[in-house]
Structures are given as structure tokens and as C-alpha cells.
Amino acid sequence: MKLSLHTQPDVPLEADVIFPDLLLEKTVSEAAALEIFHGNEKTTLGDFFTITDENNDGTVEVEGDLSKVKLLGSGMSFGRLKIIGNVGAHLGAGMSGGEIIVEGDAGDWVGREISGGRIIIKGDAGHMVGSVVRGSSIGIQGGEIIISGSVKNELGNGMRRGLIAVGGDSGDFTGVNMKAGTIVVLGQLGQRPGAGMVRGTIISTHNAELLPTFTYDTTYRPTVLKSIFIYLRKLGFSLDDEYINGNYQRWSGDSIELNKGEIFLYAE
Amino acid sequence: MSKEPDIVKNAICTFCGCVCDDIELTVDPDGKRITKATNACVLGKSWFLEHKVEDYPVAMINGKEVSFEEAVEEAAQVFVNAKFPAIYGLSDTTCEAQKEAVAIADYLNGNIDTTTSVCHGPTGMAFQGVGESTASLGEIKNRADFVMYWGGNPAEAHPRHFERYAVTAKGMNTPNGKEDRTVAMVDIRPTSSSLIADIFLQIKPGSDFELLWAMRAMVKGKALDNTLEERTGISMEKLENLVERMKNCQFGVIFFGMGLTMTRGRHFNAGALLELATDLNDFTHFVALPTRGHGNVTGADNVVSWQTGFPFGVNFNRGYPRFNPGEFTTSDLLGRGEADALCVIASDPASNFSQKAIEHIKSIPVISLDPKPSVTSQLARVAFTTATYGINVAGTVYRMDNVALKLRPAFKSPFPSDEEVLRAIKHRICELRGIMINKTAAA
Ligand code: SF4
Numbered sequence: 001m002k003l004s005l006h007t008q009p010d011v012p013l014e015a016d017v018i019f020p021d022l023l024l025e026k027t028v029s030e031a032a033a034l035e036i037f038h039g040n041e042k043t044t045l046g047d048f049f050t051i052t053d054e055n056n057d058g059t060v061e062v063e064g065d066l067s068k069v070k071l072l073g074s075g076m077s078f079g080r081l082k083i084i085g086n087v088g089a090h091l092g093a094g095m096s097g098g099e100i101i102v103e104g105d106a107g108d109w110v111g112r113e114i115s116g117g118r119i120i121i122k123g124d125a126g127h128m129v130g131s132v133v134r135g136s137s138i139g140i141q142g143g144e145i146i147i148s149g150s151v152k153n154e155l156g157n158g159m160r161r162g163l164i165a166v167g168g169d170s171g172d173f174t175g176v177n178m179k180a181g182t183i184v185v186l187g188q189l190g191q192r193p194g195a196g197m198v199r200g201t202i203i204s205t206h207n208a209e210l211l212p213t214f215t216y217d218t219t220y221r222p223t224v225l226k227s228i229f230i231y232l233r234k235l236g237f238s239l240d241d242e243y244i245n246g247n248y249q250r251w252s253g254d255s256i257e258l259n260k261g262e263i264f265l266y267a268e
Numbered sequence: 269m270s271k272e273p274d275i276v277k278n279a280i281c282t283f284c285g286c287v288c289d290d291i292e293l294t295v296d297p298d299g300k301r302i303t304k305a306t307n308a309c310v311l312g313k314s315w316f317l318e319h320k321v322e323d324y325p326v327a328m329i330n331g332k333e334v335s336f337e338e339a340v341e342e343a344a345q346v347f348v349n350a351k352f353p354a355i356y357g358l359s360d361t362t363c364e365a366q367k368e369a370v371a372i373a374d375y376l377n378g379n380i381d382t383t384t385s386v387c388h389g390p391t392g393m394a395f396q397g398v399g400e401s402t403a404s405l406g407e408i409k410n411r412a413d414f415v416m417y418w419g420g421n422p423a424e425a426h427p428r429h430f431e432r433y434a435v436t437a438k439g440m441n442t443p444n445g446k447e448d449r450t451v452a453m454v455d456i457r458p459t460s461s462s463l464i465a466d467i468f469l470q471i472k473p474g475s476d477f478e479l480l481w482a483m484r485a486m487v488k489g490k491a492l493d494n495t496l497e498e499r500t501g502i503s504m505e506k507l508e509n510l511v512e513r514m515k516n517c518q519f520g521v522i523f524f525g526m527g528l529t530m531t532r533g534r535h536f537n538a539g540a541l542l543e544l545a546t547d548l549n550d551f552t553h554f555v556a557l558p559t560r561g562h563g564n565v566t567g568a569d570n571v572v573s574w575q576t577g578f579p580f581g582v583n584f585n586r587g588y589p590r591f592n593p594g595e596f597t598t599s600d601l602l603g604r605g606e607a608d609a610l611c612v613i614a615s616d617p618a619s620n621f622s623q624k625a626i627e628h629i630k631s632i633p634v635i636s637l638d639p640k641p642s643v644t645s646q647l648a649r650v651a652f653t654t655a656t657y658g659i660n661v662a663g664t665v666y667r668m669d670n671v672a673l674k675l676r677p678a679f680k681s682p683f684p685s686d687e688e689v690l691r692a693i694k695h696r697i698c699e700l701r702g703i704m705i706n707k708t709a710a711a
Pocket of ligand 1: 283309310
């Protein structure tokens, strides 16, 4: 099924019906009649999208400038959602399976509180990627979020399990309050990475200033990083051999919490 | 025959979050101005004495004077035709008016947010994230023997905070005022407040979080590396000494201002400070309170909370309240060009928001309620002149420690109150939308 945006929304469009689980069970006309919110107004999918029955391989394709369209792919559990264009907030919120691919940039709260599946963003993403919603303490519980570009603050806030990889830089408080899981940032980490982390792993191929509650352990060549990097290469990241085979400083923290978190920083 | 001036005893100053309730106002016999405001500080005096009843039109549409009813009609039309109406401001008005604003947002399925989102919003988020250990200012006056101010200059922003509540105030267990207290101040530069401090920590700009985190580690006896001084400007020894004093006091309090909440790290800074206060409760009694700026911004948090469940940045688009700072906070949503109508109550976003947000404000219909012309009211489609709360309007306000106080206005204004304007708009919206409400009930 293919959806092309034909009318730009004036205010945010909450299109939480666009996910394969629901759409693949509908005919084109049934899909067009699905209810969505344009601001506070109830409208239908057909009022904004031209829907065609193009591919039958379990993929839903959405195209257009979707930067004001929120909640695409939220709650999905199987299938593929391919997005061509920039997309708004809460992409793939709470998803548990399937794959989302975005050929463009994404807004804030990409993959918040997901428990499975994979989100791939070819461009940049906003704040709170793979994080908690305000007021809860546990973020993503599984799945993978792969971002080629950079992200803003609070990447992986409260993360419990899973993998988040960022090709560019991350903003402040990367992996804040992390419980477990793995975050890889191939660019520069912002300020105060790992603040309040309990367990979990943050890896960066650059140096970073850490909080005074992190302590330096050693510099070595952990095999696990090699496996992670080789996996990332398979996902399409270009990574020089020197990073894959290089030495990394290992820091422990956050001492205010359990001190069982680890941050690896490339050390040549 | 000349009339005796009216005296209003125990009047309330709503200029800052201290909300002093011991002001004695002398009202000129002509009933149009205040001639004396005993007990008020300089800011309070100018608030009362400079208040005049100006000759502004009650209401304007596109800059032209219109009747109150016409303006209400136009405002209601703007609202009902909007798909994403946003209501903002509310920190300088009564709780009764705030309540009407929430009702409008609810009936319209709109968005409601207060100036909290641009001052202590991070504190609200931190409360939700880590909790709050708190006390009333009365308790602090009577018991606190260790008082710390972090990122604020109360001597200039809340001039009577020291004398009425926390430093020189004499209380039950602090009969000698300042002599019975240790006063600590944390700021990035010396200020008029830091002059009175027993301990002053001048920290490097932007290192609040690191310092708070280090203090937490010290309190908990956890590992800390030795780069602290280089990063924050405070030596390990000095900090250890301070932390010891904090652990050994009887009743400690940390007041924190926008120097903490509006610098890089925001809600994490506020959260770190609240957690430090919580950690210290393993040793003694410790509380933390934000020093709120506007007279009734605390009331706005309270009213929006008890009506929607959340303190600010609340959206009703889907018929039920949702809270998400960053998504539903006005400066952010205007910056992304999302709202299609804006109602501003006693605030001036068109002069202090980001350029992108201001551009968007200029492109949508704006309804403004303000006692005085502002940049926002000048570009508003519908502008109401309203009476000033506390001076002309009675009602409820909340002090910065969440204590509710009843206003004692000095004289009547020819202008309607915010509450009256908002209620009239609400009634018209309900008529247009076919919603039945009881017009006689205050709600
Ligand atoms: S301290 Fe604040 S509330 Fe008290 S008189 Fe001064 S301005 Fe008014």
C-alpha cells in the first residue's frame, strides 16, 4: 500500500493509524476512511493522503513532507513502513516489531518506549530518541534504532535493553538514567553522557568529558566492541578499521547509582 | 468637603512570588490611585503607586475600538474556527481567571500552557521525575538554620524574601534571625544577594549540574574524580566543608532560581538539586523550593494541575489532557509553526519568544488580555484591556510555597477582570458549539 500526502496539514496531523498491522488488513477505500486528528478536528486519512494499492509485499510506503505528521508507525508489531520525506514527532512510538525506514529526517521522540523491531533513519533525528515519556522511568525495552545522521538531547533516556546507533553526533545527556542496553555514537557525545546510569554501555569513537562521578578503569581492546562494530557495518555504517581494532578507555559510573554502567571512548 | 483616604489593611502585593500579605495601602479619596504602600519593598511600592487607571479602550478589534460584546463575539469566533487554539500566559492573573482559561481549552480541545514553561517548567518536570521534598515558607522561617540560594538574586528579584521568610526573619526556633542561620549562596558572579552570604560559591558558568552531582556523591560517600575544581571553580575541600555543614544542620533549605533551571541542563539541573535535598534527608531534614517570579505563577501550576492533572504544556486536541513539555509548550509549538490561533493572558510572548515563534504569532489570529498595551496586544486581532489583579480585582493567588491567599483589592477599575472576559468568551463558545453549561454557577 502506498500513501502520498496530497494536502499539507496546517496544524499537526496525528496519523496513528498509519502502521502495517492495521493498513495491510484494509482495502484502499477502507484505509481512506480511517479517522485521524488534524489538530482537534477529526478527519480521514483520505483527506490528506492519496492511497494506492501498489506493492503487496507487506510494505506500507508513505511519501511527502510529513514533518507535521506525528505518530507514524506507532504501536506497529510487524511488516515494513517506508517513509520518503521528513517525518514529525513520535515515529514508531511503542512499536514492538517490524521495521521502519525513513529516507529523510525525523522529529523528536523517535521510537519512544519501543520493545522490539527496528527503526532506520537515513537523516538526522530530534530530541529524546529511544527514550522514556515524561513521568515514566523505563525507556526502550528492546529493538534497534539506527540513525545515520545526528541526534539532539536525551538519546536513550531510561533505556532498559536494545541497541541505539548514531552515525553523527549526539546531544547532551546521552544515555541519561540508562538501566541497561547499548548506545553507540560514532560522532561526538554531547555534555554529561551517562548521567545517573545504573548499568548499560555507551560507546563513542571520540573523546568526551565525563561527569566527576565516572572513574577511569583501563584502556584495552574489548572484543565485544569489535562484534558490535562489525554488526553496524553490516547495517550500512562506514567504519574505519582503526575504530574496529583500536584501543578504548573504559570508564565506570555513575557512582551515584550502582556504578555498573560503562562508557567506552576511543583511545587510538 | 474632603473625604478621608481609604485604608486597606493586610493587602497583598502580587508583583513577585513572595506575595507579601502585610501591605497597608492608602487609597486616594478620588478612588483612582494609591498614595501609600506601607511595608512594601521598592518593587512593591512602584507596583502599587504607579498604578493608574488609564484611558484605554475596553476592547479593540484590529486596533479599532469596539464594544465588549463585539470583541467577545470575535474572540469566540476565532477560537471555534481554530483547529489548534493555544492559550498561554496566566501567571499574572487570579486563580479564578486561570480556571476559566482551562475550561476554554477543554471545551475547544485546545492547548493550554503557562509562563511556567519558560521559567520553572524544568522544575515541574523534575518534580514529576524525582519528587519534591518541600515546606511552607512559614516553616522555613520558624525552623531553618541552613539556607542556600542557588542561581537567583533574591535581593533584587524578591526583595523581602530575606526579611519575611528565610534570612533575617525571626521565628520560633530562630529567635535571632540571621545569627541563628548559615546562609550559603551559589552563583556565577557576586550579586547584591551574595554580599549577605556566610558562604559564597562562585561557580563557573554552566557547571551547576557537575557541582550538584559532586555534592550528591559526597553526601552518599561515593567515588568522585579530582577534576572538580578545574571544572566548577570550587575546590574539593570547600565543597566537603559545605556538605558537612549541610549534613549537620537541623533544618536545611535550598531555594533555586532560573539561573539553575534555564541554563544548559535545565530539568536535569533542577532534578539534581531536588535529589540532593532528598539525599540529605538521610542525615537531617532538608527541603528545596523554587523561587517563583510572577505573582501567581504558582497558582497557574496549581489550577492547571487540579483541572487537567498536569502543571503546564497540556493539550486537549484528542478530547483528553496530554502533557508533553517540548511538544505542547507554547514557545516550542509556535517555533514549529503549529498553532492556528493564540490567546495570551497577561504575558507578552511577541516580545520575548524566539524569532521563529514571533514570526508565527504574526501569521495567526491573536486574542490578548492585558491591563496595559504590549507588543502582543498591539498585533492582536482582538485585544481586551483588563483590570489589574490584586489592585482592582479580588480573587485567589498562590505564594511560591503553594499557600493560597485571598486578594484585597484597593479600588475598582472601569475595566472587566480577566475572569469576566474569559467567562464571557467561554459562554459564547459553548453557545456556538451547542454545549450546555450552567451560566449562573461560578464554574
Ligand atoms: S517582595 Fe515581592 S511581593 Fe513582597 S512587596 Fe516586594 S515585590 Fe511585593
